Amino acid sequence: MNQQGHMASYGQPQPGYQGYQQFGYNNQHSAGVPTTQYGPYNGPVQGYETTAASQGPLRPASGAPPTSLPPSTAAHSTTYSQYGQGDIQNGPALTDQMQRFPVSQSYMSGGQPMPYQQYAPPPSNAQQLPNQMAAMQISGSTNNAPPPVSQSYGPPTSHHQTTAGFPPTGPTVYTQYSTPVQNISTNIPQAGNPPQHPFPGQTVPATTFTSPPTSMGLTGMNLSPPAGVPRPTAMHGPPLPGPSQTGFPPSQPPIGHYPPQPNHRPAGPQPGTGMPGVVPGPPSQGFQVHPTQPSQGFIPQQNGSFGQMRAPQPNYAAPYTGTPSYSSQPQQQQKRLDPDSIPSPIQVIEDDKSNRGSEPFSTGVRGQVPPLVTTDFVVKDQGNSSPRFVRCAAYNLPCTSDMAKQCQVPLTAVIKPLATLPADETPPYIVDHGETGPVRCNRCKAYMCPYMQFIEGGRRFQCAFCSCVTEVLPHYFQHLDHTGKRMDYYDRPELSLGSYEFLATVDYCKNNKIPNPPAFIFMIDVSYNALKSGLVHLLCEELKTLLDYLPREGNAEESSIRVGFVTYNKVLHFYNVKSSLAQPQMMVVSDIADMFVPLLDGFLVNVNESRAVINSLLEQIPEMFGDTRETETVFGPVIQAGLEALKAAECAGKLFIFHSTLPLAEAPGKLKNRDDKKLINTDKEKVLFQPQTSFYNNLAKECVAQGCCVDLFLFPNQYVDVATLGLVTYQSGGSIYKYTYFQAQADGERFLNDLHRDVRKVIGFDSVMRVRTSTGIRATDFFGSFYMSNTTDVELAALDCDKAITVEFKHDDKLNEDNGAQIQCALLYTSCSGQRRLRIHNLSLNCCTQLADLYRNCETDTLINYFVKLAYRSVLSNPTKTVRDTLINQSAQILACYRKNCASPSSAGQLILPECMKLLPVYLNCVLKSDVIQPGAEVSTDDRSYIRQLVTSMDVAETSVFFYPRLLPVHKMDVDSDDFPVAIRCSEERLSKGGIYLLENGLNLFIWVGMNTQHDLIQSIFNVQSFGQIDSALSALPMLDNPYSKKLRSMVDMTRAQRPRFMKLMIVKQDDKMELLFKHFLMEDKSASGGASYVDFLCHMHKEIRQLLS
């Protein structure tokens, strides 16, 4: 496996990153104010600076001029323009559709040119990481082949001259894990839990699980661990008896009875067999996971460790009721597969944290699998994009399409182009090539990047994507050093970094015209329901202050974004809030059949200039409509009005629509209530996810063409047809929020937090994303909130920092191991001040001719992100059962191919999973059981559409926690530490009656209280004396001055801060009626809607795999 790529020269650490300075920035993240200073888009100075993102103000260092030659103004744009050649790459293919009206007014209040910051030489203490390769290797594979050692893009280690920016060790969260878990109250020995890797640093033996023989009877396999391995506690159980009396849960009849099996790997060294860890046991049935990583310092799961009897587990037949530990009830263990013996998400997550959380992840190595999304790690960009921007399911692609078909592993990347980086990582630098614009390949138009190979003494470069040779223009010429690298390699982000931005020239603008700054239009439903719930009053009050936080560019004193206001019920009211007015003026448009905007001057205004008039308006709106009896609303004309206003102002922008009811009033886009739960599980179920009229499809198309993004805040008390109302939001790159049965008092906090974040977040307008690839693969499919009018350009009216786009690649030729495969994602967008920019992300992957190499370099969380998006799109055109079957089938093929081609020969009865996919079954089962695909009776049609839409633009971290929630044992928290307690598996049998747990999935947040929780802990947290006195209606924990209260409230705050949406807290008492809702999130259990338990599903997958293999 030759993994030396064509860019072998990247392999050496390089000294000092001369030429640009990483600016320090402070931690004013919460201010949400974009901060970098920007100069004029085509200003005279060539240089680059860090992008604002939301990282807080950047402070320029003293500048040194760039080393590059001044731009040649001759021969520039025609050569490189995206638009100038008819071969439109990132730009609007829609130029004629996008004709704007002539400018009628000037509103450039912001965006005055500011001097560019220049970059400076790095501090002399440039940090070297000579040994990072070793540190970051994903390693430890003891099986099939040597671990990947590709060095093709070896780390130019020197650009992190910001020594301070990268703490030498990883984050501290969860470090508690390497020490014994501390409990704050009673604890009993964890009899049911085998210790899982008490000896750090040793290779994980393959886990072997036995699943039952199909013949039902043979369960008494008395497996013993390999010689020399200390047997974990649970494995000391009595010999496994013979056939059990009761059958396996009915869903899997052929699979019979399950003997308990040695659980997580025994910790000792394994005998040096070719198949480490295969437990020498009965030859028939087994279950292995092939290791690839060493496991260190893992502490056993807290299964049942809290001393109380476990709550009955209703979903399981009988065995565990009231059983404090497995080993004490040997007679019952055989009835099913021991849940402790199957791959545990918690263990995988914690292993990754301890193995990979302490060292920075440097991106210089091609095809390197990043740490899991649940691991807190620092990224150093050394020529490939950070996994925060791009994450792949496979980092070692099969060389041929035959191999790809054989393994069925989707080749997919989840791209989050504007992702927010943590405060200790540098946002992408901005490169300004002046009037010439970015340097690009002549043929495929790929942008200059670290993979381009300079030849002929630097006079030409060969494209890594299409191999075409392009001449280097004089202004960009630079000599090469003895390794063939340009002398200015480290001075130029586009030569040495995976992610950066280019300032775009006028050629990248619609109609070759510099865009106006965007506008925000607030459009408020003032019908009866919206007033009665308190929404209008709450919103208007909040807007008065929120308008101070509109996104700003760099250090700009004020936002360039202008604002406008509309209210509506059956008619629309526009407001003139021109600064010269003493009072706002209302203009009513009651003829909504053909929407127009009744005023231009005074509708979109600068907040500071018109503040008095705006405040007056926001005071008056709740009063004006306070007595309204109007219950009917329109919706289509509202979007049309916003769109027309942006068209008239010749700008992109965002509509914030606050809407409460199904739009029944006579108007374009009028809807009817067509909800019909009887369609569930029929061939017609798909209709529920489709819009009921094509009106909104057409409107969405118009919005995207204008750069009009629609954010929708819904406050329904009944069916509002989210599938239809959300369509424009979906296709325009907007966000949707839903507050069912909204009451200002109870739900105001959540709504206002969401609104704040939504208004303030980093966003790019009028965007086009193009993904280029090297020869051999190409992007064939895209998933997310956007619009596509052709097969290559992802068009987004706007794209914000929370939105991810999942891309699927397919072969169109052979790949080769030497060259690997390169991906370049280019996002053209307009910043909040109207600056046109290109953000470029590059990722280079390995290619393999051996399937084992593929299976060793996969990432299950990303795979799941792809699967769920595929499934959620498929429900539009297929019955949900078909969707489920397709997912199961593809997953079974993936695992069967591994079994057949990569695992050592063993009994067909053994389930053998690749190490990096051992969680595929459990996570897949979570997707299959999700509300969209397999809804319970209580799940509304609107909620299904809502979830479907949310998930479609989630990144990997979000889908990961959304489908397998985080369940934290609060009673085990260490009040002296900032760390969270180690999570436990999402199953009722893991809950202790004496415990308190926090569960979150990014949308929901629960605190579950066991009925036997110690009184002093209850007192400390809830300020009441007993379990019975806890008020489950609480939406916030009481602020008490004791360490337990403080710690738990801090956990809630930190959890909320990690997620893009505010989660309302719900208190659930054991055996309370609310518990049913809570149990819905215990994903390893059988679901109320009939979804299989993890154990059952794993057996089902095993059966599917065996069928494929036979």
Ligand SMILES: [Zn+2]
């Ligand atoms: Zn090219």
